[in-house]
Amino acid sequence: MAVTSGKGGVGKTFVSANLAAALAARGERVLVLDADLGLANLDVVLNLHPKLTLHDVFTERCTLEQAILPAPGGFHVLLAGSGMVEYSRLTPDVRDKLLHILETVKPRFDWVVLDTGAGISDVVLFAVSMANDVLVVATPEPTSLTDAYATIKVLATQQNRRHVGLVINQANRPGEGKLICGQLQQVLQRFVGPTPGQTFKLELLSEVKNDQMVRQAVLKRQLLLEHYPGSDAAQAIRALATKLLEQRAAQP
Numbered sequence: 001m002a003v004t005s006g007k008g009g010v011g012k013t014f015v016s017a018n019l020a021a022a023l024a025a026r027g028e029r030v031l032v033l034d035a036d037l038g039l040a041n042l043d044v045v046l047n048l049h050p051k052l053t054l055h056d057v058f059t060e061r062c063t064l065e066q067a068i069l070p071a072p073g074g075f076h077v078l079l080a081g082s083g084m085v086e087y088s089r090l091t092p093d094v095r096d097k098l099l100h101i102l103e104t105v106k107p108r109f110d111w112v113v114l115d116t117g118a119g120i121s122d123v124v125l126f127a128v129s130m131a132n133d134v135l136v137v138a139t140p141e142p143t144s145l146t147d148a149y150a151t152i153k154v155l156a157t158q159q160n161r162r163h164v165g166l167v168i169n170q171a172n173r174p175g176e177g178k179l180i181c182g183q184l185q186q187v188l189q190r191f192v193g194p195t196p197g198q199t200f201k202l203e204l205l206s207e208v209k210n211d212q213m214v215r216q217a218v219l220k221r222q223l224l225l226e227h228y229p230g231s232d233a234a235q236a237i238r239a240l241a242t243k244l245l246e247q248r249a250a251q252p
Protein backbone atom coordinates (compact mmCIF):
# COMPACT_ATOMS: atom_id res chain seq x y z
CA MET A 1 0.00 0.00 0.00
CA ALA A 2 1.34 3.40 -0.94
CA VAL A 3 0.73 6.40 1.31
CA THR A 4 1.15 9.50 -0.80
CA SER A 5 0.06 13.14 -1.13
CA GLY A 6 -0.02 16.05 -3.52
CA LYS A 7 1.32 18.67 -1.15
CA GLY A 8 4.14 17.97 1.30
CA GLY A 9 3.89 18.08 5.09
CA VAL A 10 0.28 16.92 5.26
CA GLY A 11 0.89 13.88 7.49
CA LYS A 12 2.00 10.95 5.29
CA THR A 13 4.72 9.81 7.65
CA PHE A 14 2.50 10.29 10.69
CA VAL A 15 -0.23 8.17 9.05
CA SER A 16 2.21 5.51 7.74
CA ALA A 17 3.97 4.97 11.07
CA ASN A 18 0.88 5.00 13.24
CA LEU A 19 -1.18 2.90 10.83
CA ALA A 20 1.66 0.38 10.83
CA ALA A 21 1.57 0.31 14.64
CA ALA A 22 -2.22 -0.13 14.61
CA LEU A 23 -1.98 -3.04 12.17
CA ALA A 24 0.88 -4.60 14.13
CA ALA A 25 -1.22 -4.38 17.30
CA ARG A 26 -3.79 -6.52 15.48
CA GLY A 27 -1.18 -9.21 14.87
CA GLU A 28 -0.24 -8.20 11.32
CA ARG A 29 3.34 -8.34 10.06
CA VAL A 30 4.05 -4.86 8.73
CA LEU A 31 7.00 -3.27 6.97
CA VAL A 32 7.17 0.47 6.33
CA LEU A 33 9.50 1.30 3.49
CA ASP A 34 10.64 4.88 3.36
CA ALA A 35 10.09 5.54 -0.32
CA ASP A 36 10.87 9.25 -0.05
CA LEU A 37 14.36 8.58 -1.31
CA GLY A 38 15.56 12.17 -1.47
CA LEU A 39 14.21 13.54 1.81
CA ALA A 40 13.22 10.65 4.01
CA ASN A 41 12.30 11.31 7.62
CA LEU A 42 10.64 8.21 8.97
CA ASP A 43 13.75 7.66 11.11
CA VAL A 44 13.32 11.11 12.66
CA VAL A 45 9.67 10.51 13.51
CA LEU A 46 10.48 7.14 15.08
CA ASN A 47 13.63 8.37 16.82
CA LEU A 48 15.74 5.72 15.14
CA HIS A 49 19.41 6.14 14.37
CA PRO A 50 19.94 3.49 11.75
CA LYS A 51 23.42 2.35 10.87
CA LEU A 52 22.09 0.62 7.77
CA THR A 53 19.60 2.02 5.29
CA LEU A 54 18.26 1.46 1.79
CA HIS A 55 21.28 3.39 0.60
CA ASP A 56 23.54 0.60 1.90
CA VAL A 57 21.36 -2.03 0.24
CA PHE A 58 21.49 -0.13 -3.06
CA THR A 59 25.28 0.09 -2.91
CA GLU A 60 25.60 -3.51 -1.70
CA ARG A 61 27.27 -2.51 1.55
CA CYS A 62 24.79 -4.71 3.39
CA THR A 63 22.10 -7.26 2.67
CA LEU A 64 18.42 -6.41 2.59
CA GLU A 65 17.93 -8.52 5.73
CA GLN A 66 20.43 -6.41 7.63
CA ALA A 67 18.68 -3.15 6.73
CA ILE A 68 15.21 -4.26 7.86
CA LEU A 69 14.99 -2.96 11.41
CA PRO A 70 12.48 -3.37 14.22
CA ALA A 71 10.69 -0.13 15.09
CA PRO A 72 8.77 0.96 18.16
CA GLY A 73 5.17 -0.09 17.66
CA GLY A 74 5.93 -3.70 16.74
CA PHE A 75 6.48 -3.25 13.00
CA HIS A 76 9.60 -3.20 10.83
CA VAL A 77 11.13 -0.43 8.77
CA LEU A 78 13.43 -0.08 5.83
CA LEU A 79 14.75 3.44 6.14
CA ALA A 80 16.14 5.60 3.40
CA GLY A 81 18.15 8.08 5.43
CA SER A 82 18.17 11.67 4.25
CA GLY A 83 20.01 13.11 1.30
CA MET A 84 20.15 10.11 -1.01
CA VAL A 85 20.53 12.60 -3.82
CA GLU A 86 21.85 10.10 -6.34
CA TYR A 87 18.74 7.95 -5.77
CA SER A 88 16.16 10.69 -5.76
CA ARG A 89 15.77 10.45 -9.54
CA LEU A 90 14.19 7.48 -11.21
CA THR A 91 16.99 5.88 -13.18
CA PRO A 92 16.63 2.33 -14.54
CA ASP A 93 18.98 1.26 -11.76
CA VAL A 94 16.79 2.74 -8.98
CA ARG A 95 13.72 1.24 -10.61
CA ASP A 96 15.19 -2.26 -10.78
CA LYS A 97 16.53 -2.10 -7.26
CA LEU A 98 13.23 -0.94 -5.78
CA LEU A 99 11.31 -3.62 -7.66
CA HIS A 100 13.73 -6.30 -6.53
CA ILE A 101 13.52 -5.16 -2.91
CA LEU A 102 9.74 -5.17 -2.95
CA GLU A 103 9.51 -8.61 -4.53
CA THR A 104 11.92 -9.95 -1.91
CA VAL A 105 10.14 -8.51 1.13
CA LYS A 106 6.55 -9.18 -0.01
CA PRO A 107 6.28 -12.81 1.10
CA ARG A 108 7.52 -11.99 4.60
CA PHE A 109 4.92 -9.36 5.48
CA ASP A 110 1.14 -9.02 5.48
CA TRP A 111 1.46 -5.31 4.68
CA VAL A 112 4.21 -3.32 3.02
CA VAL A 113 3.52 0.37 3.46
CA LEU A 114 5.37 2.67 1.06
CA ASP A 115 5.72 6.09 2.65
CA THR A 116 6.34 8.13 -0.51
CA GLY A 117 7.43 11.70 -1.12
CA ALA A 118 4.89 14.36 -2.05
CA GLY A 119 3.83 15.31 -5.56
CA ILE A 120 3.92 13.64 -8.94
CA SER A 121 7.64 13.25 -9.60
CA ASP A 122 8.62 10.10 -11.45
CA VAL A 123 10.06 8.49 -8.28
CA VAL A 124 6.82 9.08 -6.38
CA LEU A 125 4.65 7.82 -9.22
CA PHE A 126 6.85 4.77 -9.64
CA ALA A 127 6.65 3.97 -5.91
CA VAL A 128 2.86 4.30 -6.07
CA SER A 129 2.71 2.14 -9.20
CA MET A 130 4.29 -0.75 -7.25
CA ALA A 131 1.40 -0.74 -4.74
CA ASN A 132 -1.89 -2.60 -4.98
CA ASP A 133 -3.68 0.08 -3.00
CA VAL A 134 -3.09 3.78 -2.68
CA LEU A 135 -4.01 6.09 0.11
CA VAL A 136 -3.81 9.83 -0.58
CA VAL A 137 -3.41 12.07 2.47
CA ALA A 138 -4.63 15.67 2.30
CA THR A 139 -5.48 18.43 4.72
CA PRO A 140 -8.55 20.65 4.23
CA GLU A 141 -6.46 23.65 3.05
CA PRO A 142 -7.17 24.75 -0.55
CA THR A 143 -3.55 24.25 -1.67
CA SER A 144 -3.43 20.72 -0.27
CA LEU A 145 -6.76 19.87 -1.90
CA THR A 146 -5.73 21.30 -5.26
CA ASP A 147 -2.56 19.19 -5.19
CA ALA A 148 -4.44 16.11 -3.97
CA TYR A 149 -6.84 16.54 -6.86
CA ALA A 150 -3.97 16.78 -9.36
CA THR A 151 -2.31 13.68 -7.89
CA ILE A 152 -5.48 11.59 -7.90
CA LYS A 153 -6.18 12.65 -11.48
CA VAL A 154 -2.74 11.44 -12.54
CA LEU A 155 -3.25 8.13 -10.70
CA ALA A 156 -6.62 7.64 -12.37
CA THR A 157 -5.59 8.62 -15.87
CA GLN A 158 -1.93 7.52 -16.11
CA GLN A 159 -1.99 4.50 -13.80
CA ASN A 160 -5.55 3.65 -14.70
CA ARG A 161 -6.52 3.25 -11.06
CA ARG A 162 -10.23 2.77 -10.46
CA HIS A 163 -10.06 3.12 -6.69
CA VAL A 164 -8.12 5.55 -4.51
CA GLY A 165 -8.40 5.84 -0.73
CA LEU A 166 -8.48 9.28 0.84
CA VAL A 167 -7.45 10.37 4.32
CA ILE A 168 -8.44 13.88 5.31
CA ASN A 169 -5.93 14.77 8.00
CA GLN A 170 -6.04 17.74 10.39
CA ALA A 171 -9.78 18.10 9.90
CA ASN A 172 -11.29 21.09 11.67
CA ARG A 173 -14.85 19.85 12.04
CA PRO A 174 -16.70 16.54 11.84
CA GLY A 175 -18.00 15.71 8.37
CA GLU A 176 -15.38 17.82 6.61
CA GLY A 177 -13.75 14.72 5.10
CA LYS A 178 -17.01 13.43 3.63
CA LEU A 179 -17.79 16.80 2.10
CA ILE A 180 -14.33 17.15 0.55
CA CYS A 181 -14.33 13.58 -0.75
CA GLY A 182 -17.71 14.10 -2.42
CA GLN A 183 -16.55 17.32 -4.08
CA LEU A 184 -13.31 15.78 -5.32
CA GLN A 185 -15.12 12.72 -6.65
CA GLN A 186 -17.52 14.95 -8.54
CA VAL A 187 -14.78 16.92 -10.31
CA LEU A 188 -12.71 13.81 -10.98
CA GLN A 189 -15.63 12.05 -12.58
CA ARG A 190 -15.32 14.42 -15.53
CA PHE A 191 -11.92 13.00 -16.37
CA VAL A 192 -12.27 9.37 -15.46
CA GLY A 193 -15.76 8.36 -16.44
CA PRO A 194 -18.44 7.52 -16.46
CA THR A 195 -17.93 5.32 -19.49
CA PRO A 196 -19.22 1.75 -19.54
CA GLY A 197 -17.14 -0.41 -17.20
CA GLN A 198 -14.99 2.57 -16.23
CA THR A 199 -16.11 3.79 -12.84
CA PHE A 200 -13.78 5.62 -10.53
CA LYS A 201 -14.17 5.63 -6.78
CA LEU A 202 -12.50 7.98 -4.38
CA GLU A 203 -13.21 6.48 -0.99
CA LEU A 204 -12.92 8.41 2.24
CA LEU A 205 -11.07 5.96 4.46
CA SER A 206 -10.46 8.25 7.41
CA GLU A 207 -10.98 11.72 8.78
CA VAL A 208 -8.31 12.54 11.34
CA LYS A 209 -8.87 15.57 13.53
CA ASN A 210 -6.42 18.40 13.87
CA ASP A 211 -5.09 17.10 17.18
CA GLN A 212 -2.54 18.82 19.40
CA MET A 213 -1.46 15.38 20.64
CA VAL A 214 -0.06 14.60 17.18
CA ARG A 215 2.28 17.58 17.39
CA GLN A 216 3.28 16.60 20.92
CA ALA A 217 4.12 13.07 19.80
CA VAL A 218 6.09 14.32 16.78
CA LEU A 219 8.04 16.78 18.94
CA LYS A 220 8.91 14.00 21.38
CA ARG A 221 9.66 11.68 18.44
CA GLN A 222 7.21 9.13 19.77
CA LEU A 223 4.42 7.14 18.18
CA LEU A 224 1.06 8.74 18.86
CA LEU A 225 -0.53 5.32 19.22
CA GLU A 226 1.85 4.33 22.00
CA HIS A 227 2.03 7.58 23.92
CA TYR A 228 -1.40 9.12 23.42
CA PRO A 229 -3.52 6.05 22.64
CA GLY A 230 -6.74 7.71 23.80
CA SER A 231 -6.33 10.82 21.62
CA ASP A 232 -8.84 11.53 18.86
CA ALA A 233 -6.22 11.07 16.15
CA ALA A 234 -5.07 7.70 17.59
CA GLN A 235 -8.66 6.47 17.61
CA ALA A 236 -9.09 7.54 13.98
CA ILE A 237 -5.94 5.69 12.94
CA ARG A 238 -7.04 2.51 14.74
CA ALA A 239 -10.41 2.76 12.97
CA LEU A 240 -8.57 3.13 9.66
CA ALA A 241 -6.62 -0.06 10.40
CA THR A 242 -9.86 -1.88 11.20
CA LYS A 243 -11.41 -0.70 7.93
CA LEU A 244 -8.40 -1.85 5.89
CA LEU A 245 -8.40 -5.25 7.62
CA GLU A 246 -12.12 -5.65 6.92
CA GLN A 247 -11.64 -4.69 3.29
CA ARG A 248 -8.84 -7.20 2.93
CA ALA A 249 -10.86 -9.94 4.57
CA ALA A 250 -13.72 -9.24 2.13
CA GLN A 251 -11.45 -9.59 -0.90
CA PRO A 252 -12.00 -12.77 -2.87
Ligand SMILES: Nc1ncnc2c1ncn2[C@@H]1O[C@H](COP(=O)(O)OP(=O)(O)OP(=O)(O)O)[C@@H](O)[C@H]1O
Binding pocket: 005, 007, 008, 009, 010, 011, 012, 013, 014, 015, 036, 117, 118, 169, 170, 171, 208, 209, 210, 211, 212, 214, 215, 218, 233
Ligand atom coordinates in the same frame (compact mmCIF):
# COMPACT_ATOMS: atom_id res chain seq x y z
N1 LIG B 1 -3.80 15.15 12.71
C1 LIG B 1 -2.87 16.06 12.97
N2 LIG B 1 -3.09 17.04 13.88
C2 LIG B 1 -2.16 17.99 14.14
N3 LIG B 1 -0.96 18.04 13.55
C3 LIG B 1 -0.65 17.10 12.64
C4 LIG B 1 -1.59 16.06 12.31
N4 LIG B 1 -0.98 15.27 11.35
C5 LIG B 1 0.23 15.79 11.11
N5 LIG B 1 0.44 16.89 11.89
C6 LIG B 1 1.65 17.75 11.90
O1 LIG B 1 2.12 17.86 10.57
C7 LIG B 1 3.52 17.64 10.54
C8 LIG B 1 3.90 17.00 9.23
O2 LIG B 1 3.54 15.64 9.24
P1 LIG B 1 4.37 14.54 8.44
O3 LIG B 1 5.83 14.71 8.62
O4 LIG B 1 3.79 13.21 8.76
O5 LIG B 1 3.99 14.98 6.95
P2 LIG B 1 4.52 14.39 5.57
O6 LIG B 1 3.38 14.49 4.62
O7 LIG B 1 5.09 13.03 5.78
O8 LIG B 1 5.66 15.40 5.22
P3 LIG B 1 6.72 15.35 3.97
O9 LIG B 1 5.91 15.64 2.74
O10 LIG B 1 7.68 16.42 4.31
O11 LIG B 1 7.30 13.96 3.95
C9 LIG B 1 3.81 16.79 11.77
O12 LIG B 1 5.08 17.07 12.22
C10 LIG B 1 2.76 17.18 12.75
O13 LIG B 1 3.24 18.19 13.60
